[in-house]
Amino acid sequence: MTLDITIEDSRWQDAGLAALAEEAVAAVLAHFALDPEMCEISLLACDDTEIAGLNAEFREKPAPTNVLSWPSEERAAEEDGGTPLPPEPDFTGEIPLGDIAISYGTCAREAAEAGKPLADHTRHLIVHGMLHLLGYDHIRDRDAALMEGIEVLILGKMGIANPYMTEDAP
Known part of the structure; x- marks a missing residue:
């Protein structure tokens, strides 16, 4: 797999982002039976200032967020709850999936607030971003349920508890 990681915030280096990203990306590709040798993904590991700028530019929301994704194609x-189109190789035989940006500040804050290990939350956000690259979304209700179910399944295979379960949930 070609996973091009650009680390702009050194705290990601200290958090072991490269290994976490490789594990999360490999788990998603395996779930969908995509050949990792054919897939290309770029990951920007940045801070809240950088991701706020990207969020403002691409989503018109001038605030930090945890993860952003830019699929290489739609x-x-x-149909709400339908399965997205599978990615196809381009003329070179590669499958360019797209780009993901993840912010250290927001990710670390969310993990601390939820009482979760930073590594688990980071892998969850990368899985989430990868699913966006594969056409999954959470805007419509049935799409959100489908995406969340796939996230939980993939994370479970990595030994990460369901991030959507709360103490208040049955």
Whole structure:
């Protein structure tokens, strides 16, 4: 797999982002039976200032967020809850999936507030970002349920508890 990681915030280096990202990306590709040798993904590991700028530029929301994704092509299902189109190799035989940005400050804060290990939350956000690259989204209700279910399944295979379960949930 070609996973191009750019670390702009050195705290990500200290957190072991490269290994966490490789594990999360490999788990998603395995879940969808995608050949990792054919897939290309770029990951920007940045801070809240950088991601706030990206969020403002691409989503018109001038605030930090945890993760952003830019799929290389539109794969979303037309029908709410439908399965997105599978990625296809381009003319070179590669499968360019797209780009992900993850912010250390927001990720670390969310992990601390939820009482979760930073490594688990980081892998969750990368899995989440990868699913966006594959055409999954959470805007419509059935799409959100589908995406969340796949996230939980993939994370479970990595030994990470369901991030959507709360103490208040049955």
